[in-house]
Amino acid sequence: MQIVNACVHNLNWTHIRSLLRVPDENARYWYTKEAVDENWSSRTLDRNISTQYYQGLLQNLKKNAVIEEMRRKTAEFQKSQFEFKSPVIAEFLGFKNEDTYLEGDLEFAIISHIRDFLMELGRGFAFVARITYLSI
Numbered sequence: 001m002q003i004v005n006a007c008v009h010n011l012n013w014t015h016i017r018s019l020l021r022v023p024d025e026n027a028r029y030w031y032t033k034e035a036v037d038e039n040w041s042s043r044t045l046d047r048n049i050s051t052q053y054y055q056g057l058l059q060n061l062k063k064n065a066v067i068e069e070m071r072r073k074t075a076e077f078q079k080s081q082f083e084f085k086s087p088v089i090a091e092f093l094g095f096k097n098e099d100t101y102l103e104g105d106l107e108f109a110i111i112s113h114i115r116d117f118l119m120e121l122g123r124g125f126a127f128v129a130r131i132t133y134l135s136i
Contacts, residue, residue, distance in 0.1 A: 011035060014042035018049060027054045051091060 011019075015035055022028040031054060035045050048054075093109040111130050118127045 012042065015040075015045055018042060018045050022049060024054075030054050 011032070019028055019032055019035075022031060031045065031049060034040065034048075040048070092113070093106070095105075095109070115127050115130075118125050
C-alpha cells in the first residue's frame, strides 16, 4: 500500500495515517485529493472515511445531472455566493442517498434537532422560534 502523490506534502501525519486505512486505491486517491483541495481537517477526513463518503457519491446515480442543472440554473447567483469548503455530512438527520432534498428540508431537519436538544436541557433554556432575526 503506497501513497505516492505530489499533494501529500500538504497533509500532516494524522491525515496520512487515516488514508493508510483505506483499502481501495481509487478511494484513497480521491480522499487525498479532496483533503488537499477542500482543506479538510483530520477529523473531517476521518469522518468522511468512516461514513464511506466516496462510496456514497459513487452510488448516487443522479449526481452529475443535479450538478449540471444547478450550474445552469444558478450560474449568476453562484458567482455572488461563497462556496462551502466541506460537504455536509449529517447522517443523524436520516436523509437517504438515493433521494433529493431541498435546502428547506435540510434547514427543517437541523432546526428540529436543535429544538429537541434545547428541550432536553430543561429549565434555563428557551426555544424562541424556528426563525428569529438578530441585529448585531
